[in-house]
Amino acid sequence: MKPPVYMDYAATTPVDPRVAETMMRFLTMDGVYANPASSSHVLGRTARGYVEAARNQVAALLGATAREIVWTSGATESNNLAIKGAAHFYADKGRHIITSRTEHKAVLDTCKQLESEGCEVTYLVPVKDGIVDPQQVADAMRDDTVLVSVMHVNNEIGVIQDVAEIGQLCRSRNVLFHCDAAQSAGKVEIDLSRMPVDLMSVSGHKVYGPKGIGALYVCNEPCVHLQPLIHGGGHERGLRSGTLATHQIAGMGEAFRIAGEEIDAEGQRLRALREKLWNGIATVGGVQCNGCLQTRAPGMLNVCFEGVEGESLLFALRQLAVSSGSACTSSTNEGSYVLRALGRPDHLAQSSIRMSLGRFSTDQDVDVAIEVIREQVTRLRTIAVC
Amino acid sequence: MGIEERQMNYSNIVIDHFEKPRNVIEGCDESALSGRAGSKSAGMLVEFCLDVSDGVIEHAGFRAWGCPHTIAVASWLTEEITGKGINEVQSLDLDMIASQLELPAEKWNCVLMAEDALRDATKGTSH
Numbered sequence: 001m002k003p004p005v006y007m008d009y010a011a012t013t014p015v016d017p018r019v020a021e022t023m024m025r026f027l028t029m030d031g032v033y034a035n036p037a038s039s040s041h042v043l044g045r046t047a048r049g050y051v052e053a054a055r056n057q058v059a060a061l062l063g064a065t066a067r068e069i070v071w072t073s074g075a076t077e078s079n080n081l082a083i084k085g086a087a088h089f090y091a092d093k094g095r096h097i098i099t100s101r102t103e104h105k106a107v108l109d110t111c112k113q114l115e116s117e118g119c120e121v122t123y124l125v126p127v128k129d130g131i132v133d134p135q136q137v138a139d140a141m142r143d144d145t146v147l148v149s150v151m152h153v154n155n156e157i158g159v160i161q162d163v164a165e166i167g168q169l170c171r172s173r174n175v176l177f178h179c180d181a182a183q184s185a186g187k188v189e190i191d192l193s194r195m196p197v198d199l200m201s202v203s204g205h206k207v208y209g210p211k212g213i214g215a216l217y218v219c220n221e222p223c224v225h226l227q228p229l230i231h232g233g234g235h236e237r238g239l240r241s242g243t244l245a246t247h248q249i250a251g252m253g254e255a256f257r258i259a260g261e262e263i264d265a266e267g268q269r270l271r272a273l274r275e276k277l278w279n280g281i282a283t284v285g286g287v288q289c290n291g292c293l294q295t296r297a298p299g300m301l302n303v304c305f306e307g308v309e310g311e312s313l314l315f316a317l318r319q320l321a322v323s324s325g326s327a328c329t330s331s332t333n334e335g336s337y338v339l340r341a342l343g344r345p346d347h348l349a350q351s352s353i354r355m356s357l358g359r360f361s362t363d364q365d366v367d368v369a370i371e372v373i374r375e376q377v378t379r380l381r382t383i384a385v386c
Numbered sequence: 387m388g389i390e391e392r393q394m395n396y397s398n399i400v401i402d403h404f405e406k407p408r409n410v411i412e413g414c415d416e417s418a419l420s421g422r423a424g425s426k427s428a429g430m431l432v433e434f435c436l437d438v439s440d441g442v443i444e445h446a447g448f449r450a451w452g453c454p455h456t457i458a459v460a461s462w463l464t465e466e467i468t469g470k471g472i473n474e475v476q477s478l479d480l481d482m483i484a485s486q487l488e489l490p491a492e493k494w495n496c497v498l499m500a501e502d503a504l505r506d507a508t509k510g511t512s513h
Contacts, residue, residue: 309429311453315396315404347426383410383457385422385433385449 004321005365009206009358010155010183010300011323015251016208016359022254023210026050026247036244037235047246054253061256062181062200063191064217070236071249074214075182076106077229078201079149081216081240082178083110085226086147086199087119090176094144100124100132101341104155107180111149129292130159130342134166147176152184152200156338156354157291158300160188167196176224182206182214186259187267187297192217198224204248208359209255213248216240266359270298273357273366277301280370284377290339290352299357304339308380310350316376320369323354396454397488403458408465411435411447421507424499430456432503434464438511441472455489455496462487463500472511475504 006014015023025031026047036051038044055066062069072078087097099111101123111121122140126132132150141148148170152163163179170177178199181190186207192200200217204210218224218239232241259266278301281287286306305313314324324336339349355369396404414420414435422433430452437445446464450457463483467475483489483497 307451309452309456312404312457315454383407383449384451385431386451 004319005368006321007355007357007361007365007369008321008323009361010158010354010356012205012211013208013358014360015205015210016255016258018258019209019251019255023247023251026250032246036246037233051244051246051249054249057253057257057260058202058215059217061186061190061260062202062217063193063195065220068192068217068220070216070218070239071244072214072216072240073212074205075104075180075201075203076214077240078203078214078216079104079106079178079180080110081226081229082199082201082218083107083147083149084114084229085239086176086178086224087114088227089225090146094142094146095119096122096142096145097147097149098122098124098137098140098145099149100126100151102126102130102132102154102156102338103149103151104180104182107149107151125341128342129295130154130157130290130338131292131295132161132166134162134169137166138169141173141175145173145175147178149178149180151180151182152190153181153188153297153300154291154338155183156336157302157342158183158296158354158356159291160184160295160297163197164195167198170198171196183297183300186256186263187270187299189263192219198222199226204252204255207252207255207259209252210248213245213252215252262359267298270357270361273361273363274299274301276363277355277357277366277369278303280366281373281377284374286381287377288348290342290344299361300354301356302339302352302354304344304348304352305377306348306351307384307386308351308377309347309384310352312380313351313353313377316380317353317372319372320355323356324350324352395490399462399487400455400458400489403461403487404454407448407457407461409445409447409461411449414447419507419511421503421505421509423502423506424452426451429453430496430499432456432460432500434460434500434503434507436467436507438472441511443467443470443472443475452496452499453493455487455493456499458487459483459489459496459500460503463504467504472508475508478504 032047034043034047036047055069059066059069124136167177176198179197180201182203185202198219204213228239230241235241290302419436424431432450435447448460450460
């Protein structure tokens with residue numbers, strides 16, 4: 001059976017062959033396999049050198065310095081470390097956190113855990129297009145607010161939040177600002193030397209790197225402190241203990257290096273493909289774009305189709321690897337909480353699909369998608385009772 | 387079980403009726419018996435339209451909004467009940483339908499909804 005056309009790059013990306021080739025050099029006896037913490041011998045020190053080179057590569061894409069990058073197992077852990085770490089460390093200062101209802105579950109569930117520990121959390125409801133108005137953040141701030149967590153690019157609808165403005169606001173109020181940038185790193189320009197962000201989560205596998213590796217940017221100036229989640233060995237300046245996965249780290253570094261080199265050209269190409277896709281499927285009628293169409297990550301499109309049911313739609317479109325909701329929540333078969341937060345009625349939220357294009361998407365992929373979607377949506381509407 | 391897992395569980399007969407639904411109607415003549423059950427908020431809505439002569443269903447048509455199982459059950463039933471008497475339709479065997487279509491247990495409600503729609507179409511009739 002022919003594999004479906006992959007249009008789920010926001011869920012994960014295939015590892016770029018250049019990245020895979022790099023990673024292979026860190027696994028076997030003839031490669032750099034030693035523990036980077038083994039400073040007593042040259043093999044360990046060599047491995048350490050590659051870890052630090054990768055740290056520089058990740059930092060470079062974010063406009064950060066290498067010492068501000070902490071390796072983690074992925075963006076979920078980064079979000080946990082940032083939010084719990086800050087809430088625990090600064091508990092004496094206050095116990096109020098502000099976030100948005102459309103954050104990734106890795107942020108929302110972490111906040112829920114902190115609520116069970118006695119923190120108070122304000123969940124902002126974004127305005128219609130999915131954008132959090134910085135004024136909403138300002139209005140929600142209290143004397144005991146210690147942390148604001150707002151994502152850069154939404155994982156379901158792809159809209160870009162004004163993190164520079166929110167960060168500026170937080171700085172002016174002496175409140176920490178965390179930003180989940182798992183969906184934006186390598187796709188949307190990030191320059192932390194100019195953006196007032198204290199903590200930023202990124203992931204390897206969304207940027208054509210391997211799964212199981214991520215990083216947390218921890219601002220050095222002003223210096224941000226965190227209480228670690230994992231103890232044992234004092235790796236990563238005590239913030240994240242555990243033997244460093246050299247091959248994963250080198251892979252993520254290479255992936256971020258490539259992303260930095262290709263971000264402009266790739267963004268332009270994906271924006272054109274996404275516009276072609278939107279224009280093509282919009283002609284079927286009764287299609288709405290979820291989230292602001294203009295302010296969004298280049299390859300992401302989330303649309304709902306009136307008059308068709310979600311599960312039938314997804315099955316009818318099985319020739320395309322698309323997602324209903326985010327990959328992390330679609331297995332629950334609930335209408336997307338993000339779309340419901342935006343005011344979409346349940347039946348429309350349920351008939352929404354996320355299509356995310358990426359580095360290996362082609363013009364032909366988009367042609368196939370348009371044809372299949374038009375054909376199947378029309379067919380299902382013919383069967384549907386109003 | 388999520389959508390992704392369930393996709394693996396569609397039987398061939400469900401896929402066949404989902405891909406090529408039989409007896410889809412555009413509307414229902416006033417002379418025909420029509421009935422519906424469910425709602426979009428409940429996740430499925432089924433409508434049947436039955437041409438009946440002398441207590442026998444000469445033609446059955448349907449429209450449905452719902453999952454592939456819902457569409458397949460409604461489509462399959464239109465073939466199953468054509469030529470049958472109204473009284474037979476009123477006592478359909480749920481187990482048999484679920485078994486014929488190889489429905490997973492959590493999808494038996496699709497059969498119940500279709501049965502409700504058929505009962506709605508045939509209510510007030512007695513032969």
